[in-house]
Amino acid sequence: MSTPHVVVIGSGLAGLTAAHRLMAGGARVTLVTKGLGGLQLSQGTIDVLGYAPGRVERPLESLASLPAEHPYRTIGAEAVATALGYLTDVVVDDLLAGEAAQNVWLPTAVGAVRPTALAQPSMLGGQCVRGARFVIVGPKQLKDFHPALIAGNLARTDLPDGGRLDARPASFDLPGRDHEVDSSGLTYARALDDPAFRARFAAAVKPLVEPGESVGLPGILGLKDRNAWRALQDLIGHPIFEIPLPPPSVPGMRLNETLTNGLKAARARFILGSKVVGFAADGDVLRSVTLGEAGRQVVIAADAFVLAAGGFESGALDMDSYGVVTDTIFGLPLVGLDAPLIHGDYWGAAQPVFAAGVAVDSSMRVLDGDRVVYANLRAAGGVLAGAQRWQELSGDGIAAASAVIAADSILGGRA
Amino acid sequence: MNDFAHLAVTRASLDNCVKCTICETQCPVMAVTSKFPGPKYIGPQAERFRNGESVDHSLDYCSGCGICTLSCPQGVQIAELNAQARAVMKEDHMPLRDQLVSRTTVMGALMTPVAPLANGALRIKPLRKIVQAIVGIHEDAPMPVANGRTFEAWFNKRPKRTTPAPRGALVFFHGCAGEYFEVETSIKSVEVLEHIGYEVLVPKQGCCGLAQQSNGLFDTATKAVLKLCDELTSAGKDLTIISSSGSCTGMLKHEAHEIMGVDDSRLKDVGTRIRDISEFLLELHDQGELPEDFQRIEQVVPYHAPCQLKSQGMGLPVIPLLELIPGLTVVESGANCCGIAGTYGLKKEKYEIAQAVGKPLFDMVKATNEGLAVCDTETCRWQIRKGTGVQVEHPVWLIHKAYGLS
Numbered sequence: 001m002s003t004p005h006v007v008v009i010g011s012g013l014a015g016l017t018a019a020h021r022l023m024a025g026g027a028r029v030t031l032v033t034k035g036l037g038g039l040q041l042s043q044g045t046i047d048v049l050g051y052a053p054g055r056v057e058r059p060l061e062s063l064a065s066l067p068a069e070h071p072y073r074t075i076g077a078e079a080v081a082t083a084l085g086y087l088t089d090v091v092v093d094d095l096l097a098g099e100a101a102q103n104v105w106l107p108t109a110v111g112a113v114r115p116t117a118l119a120q121p122s123m124l125g126g127q128c129v130r131g132a133r134f135v136i137v138g139p140k141q142l143k144d145f146h147p148a149l150i151a152g153n154l155a156r157t158d159l160p161d162g163g164r165l166d167a168r169p170a171s172f173d174l175p176g177r178d179h180e181v182d183s184s185g186l187t188y189a190r191a192l193d194d195p196a197f198r199a200r201f202a203a204a205v206k207p208l209v210e211p212g213e214s215v216g217l218p219g220i221l222g223l224k225d226r227n228a229w230r231a232l233q234d235l236i237g238h239p240i241f242e243i244p245l246p247p248p249s250v251p252g253m254r255l256n257e258t259l260t261n262g263l264k265a266a267r268a269r270f271i272l273g274s275k276v277v278g279f280a281a282d283g284d285v286l287r288s289v290t291l292g293e294a295g296r297q298v299v300i301a302a303d304a305f306v307l308a309a310g311g312f313e314s315g316a317l318d319m320d321s322y323g324v325v326t327d328t329i330f331g332l333p334l335v336g337l338d339a340p341l342i343h344g345d346y347w348g349a350a351q352p353v354f355a356a357g358v359a360v361d362s363s364m365r366v367l368d369g370d371r372v373v374y375a376n377l378r379a380a381g382g383v384l385a386g387a388q389r390w391q392e393l394s395g396d397g398i399a400a401a402s403a404v405i406a407a408d409s410i411l412g413g414r415a
Numbered sequence: 416m417n418d419f420a421h422l423a424v425t426r427a428s429l430d431n432c433v434k435c436t437i438c439e440t441q442c443p444v445m446a447v448t449s450k451f452p453g454p455k456y457i458g459p460q461a462e463r464f465r466n467g468e469s470v471d472h473s474l475d476y477c478s479g480c481g482i483c484t485l486s487c488p489q490g491v492q493i494a495e496l497n498a499q500a501r502a503v504m505k506e507d508h509m510p511l512r513d514q515l516v517s518r519t520t521v522m523g524a525l526m527t528p529v530a531p532l533a534n535g536a537l538r539i540k541p542l543r544k545i546v547q548a549i550v551g552i553h554e555d556a557p558m559p560v561a562n563g564r565t566f567e568a569w570f571n572k573r574p575k576r577t578t579p580a581p582r583g584a585l586v587f588f589h590g591c592a593g594e595y596f597e598v599e600t601s602i603k604s605v606e607v608l609e610h611i612g613y614e615v616l617v618p619k620q621g622c623c624g625l626a627q628q629s630n631g632l633f634d635t636a637t638k639a640v641l642k643l644c645d646e647l648t649s650a651g652k653d654l655t656i657i658s659s660s661g662s663c664t665g666m667l668k669h670e671a672h673e674i675m676g677v678d679d680s681r682l683k684d685v686g687t688r689i690r691d692i693s694e695f696l697l698e699l700h701d702q703g704e705l706p707e708d709f710q711r712i713e714q715v716v717p718y719h720a721p722c723q724l725k726s727q728g729m730g731l732p733v734i735p736l737l738e739l740i741p742g743l744t745v746v747e748s749g750a751n752c753c754g755i756a757g758t759y760g761l762k763k764e765k766y767e768i769a770q771a772v773g774k775p776l777f778d779m780v781k782a783t784n785e786g787l788a789v790c791d792t793e794t795c796r797w798q799i800r801k802g803t804g805v806q807v808e809h810p811v812w813l814i815h816k817a818y819g820l821s
Contacts, residue, residue, distance in 0.1 A: 034488060034490065035437065035485075035486055035487045036437050036441070036486045040437065041436070177449060178449050179449075180449045190446065247437075248437075248439055248440045261749070269730050271729065271730035272486070272730070273484070273485040273486070273728035291728075293729050294668040294726070294729070295669050295687055295727070296687045314488055314489075
């Protein structure tokens with residue numbers, strides 16, 4: 001196949017990564033997505049494996065100990081390392097740092113200590129290690145950032161290295177705009193792209209810091225200006241770091257915009273706002289998908305397809321009122337449906353339903369038992385069965401690695 | 416009146432909202448003012464508290480650009496909910512101003528015969544101040560320039576076409592602005608379609624009612640859009656309809672049905688036959704049927720895709736289409752909206768917001784243009800021209816030029 005045309009469905013981390021990899025490999029890509037992907041809701045980091053079920057320090061080494069049905073067992077450590085290496089290369093502007101093999105521990109917006117593999121350089125000063133001294137500082141008018149909660153929890157946590165850290169809270173008065181009393185992080189991030197606002201912000205933070213402290217600030221330090229945080233650090237005169245907030249997550253938006261804009265610049269066709277409403281196949285070859293655009297349905301034929309539409313959270317998988325779970329796009333056979341899918345213990349074990357999805361072979365082709373369903377359809381990301389992503393902190397690594405395998409196997413001519 | 420808006424059928428989609436904030440991050444109005452609490456609050460959240468009456472009048476600051484609906488990964492029809500709630504909120508005290516600015520055909524018909532006079536009057540500062548005070552249209556708001564001749568007059572008076580039309584007939588929908596103000600765009604569209612081998616039919620046609628819809632005047636807008644459907648169909652039942660009025664195309668494709676609940680076979684028929692001209696030409700290219708003997712145009716052109724074009728869910732056909740022209744580089748604005756949003760940015764209380772929404776786009780156009788920027792809809796072009804001083808035209812101008820037609 002000379003220049004394959006590939007339709008990628010979904011614009012989360014899996015869809016965007018697959019599309020990038022395919023474009024870089026010379027394919028023509030049409031990415032179709034019902035809405036903007038969930039990547040911008042993320043913390044802007046790339047997790048590989050955080051808990052299995054205990055804290056994981058070296059994620060790649062822990063993959064082999066996962067259950068046989070876990071997607072990482074099919075994906076393998078090498079593909080994860082390749083995918084994360086690829087992401088750090090593709091995601092320009094020095095937006096991600098770290099390595100797949102080694103987790104770092106970073107504070108969350110509630111002061112928990114969270115493992116992740118790749119983080120934004122603006123976050124890495126917040127590594128929770130023995131003897132660290134933090135002052136957690138935020139503007140009083142910012143929603144969803146509570147320095148006392150974060151500092152209190154961090155200071156009373158036994159760290160992964162067995163030690164403790166020092167953390168104390170501080171806050172200051174500075175509305176994000178006008179006289180707004182409850183601005184979102186995004187309002188601040190847009191303001192902090194402006195050097196004048198940055199100077200006022202830094203002037204408010206600086207007097208609150210004592211010598212030897214690192215300053216934990218909310219993850220709002222600039223949206224478009226990737227060096228806003230560095231400029232701010234110079235003005236404050238102490239090491240600073242970002243703590244990601246709940247959505248709207250500015251670090252998540254940075255990651256999403258970088259990947260999306262890169263694809264548009266490479267001239268992938270990006271069709272936002274239309275849902276796949278049908279498809280056509282000849283035997284085990286998928287011919288086209290049908291897109292429900294305004295006013296009409298449009299048939300898009302392609303040589304290969306990547307299903308990267310996510311799981312239940314996006315509606316790609318659905319459970320009806322009888323408890324029947326379906327793939328809403330292709331009606332693919334699903335695994336992990338052994339009852340009961342949902343148990344009543346809210347605080348108990350992970351709900352089995354979230355591990356439902358499709359089973360794939362080593363090139364991410366969807367399986368029905370041992371049989372490949374469509375020779376030219378691959379699945380990536382949240383639709384893959386066998387992982388409790390939110391509990392394991394494994395979703396990003398699965399998405400990126402399965403996307404790279406899917407793309408490479410299409411480019412390798414096995415579409 | 417406005418039964419559909421009262422029943423708020425799109426209300427059913429609000430339960431899909433998971434409060435993820437994606438719409439908030441994309442809302443162009445929320446980004447520049449604290450007067451609008453954003454699509455998530457005003458849409459699915461406030462809708463739960465509405466029972467005929469609106470609990471929060473900041474709803475009126477929604478510009479109706481539709482970027483929220485477009486971006487929502489859960490299928491919540493946020494902009495549609497807002498449009499319906501606003502129609503109900505305003506129905507007992509519809510401002511005269513909103514009734515006036517939405518009468519696009521009347522404006523065009525009145526201004527065309529006295530074009531120099533009308534254009535001159537719109538430039539008279541004291542007069543615009545009086546209009547602002549009495550009617551509520553901002554004195555600095557961008558206004559169309561009347562043309563002196565209508566598109567129809569050109570079409571009917573030109574010499575009879577003698578070149579063959581092997582590809583058959585198409586219907587051209589010019590829209591009000593394409594008839595009275597942006598006449599050159601309509602002419603170039605017809606010439607491009609004829610050049611590649613189509614016969615172009617232009618039945619007598621009125622307004623699609625979009626401006627009335629966006630101002631909450633659903634009854635008059637419904638009458639207008641159905642009349643237009645009859646007129647467009649009068650040229651031939653199964654013909655493809657082409658338009659270079661990006662937002663009016665959207666009204667026919669989905670807005671009349673989804674916002675006003677027009678459930679009429681005539682609209683369904685026309686709504687599935689209509690294509691934006693760039694969408695149509697790119698489709699020909701994809702099928703290998705577009706003549707691509709384009710002349711070289713060595714130029715960098717900033718392109719702004721209007722919100723109402725994006726909301727049609729077809730991607731951005733202009734970019735791959737224009738880049739078939741050798742030498743041409745298109746730079747997408749990346750802006751969600753230019754601020755004008757139909758008639759929103761004309762209104763005195765919203766003018767400043769609309770200018771702030773447009774500012775990043777204006778800066779981008781100023782920084783990247785080499786004498787020309789392109790944009791698919793008329794009011795957006797007026798807004799960008801006013802905001803930048805740069806010549807802004809429909810993308811079909813470049814196709815026309817590359818075919819050697821101008």
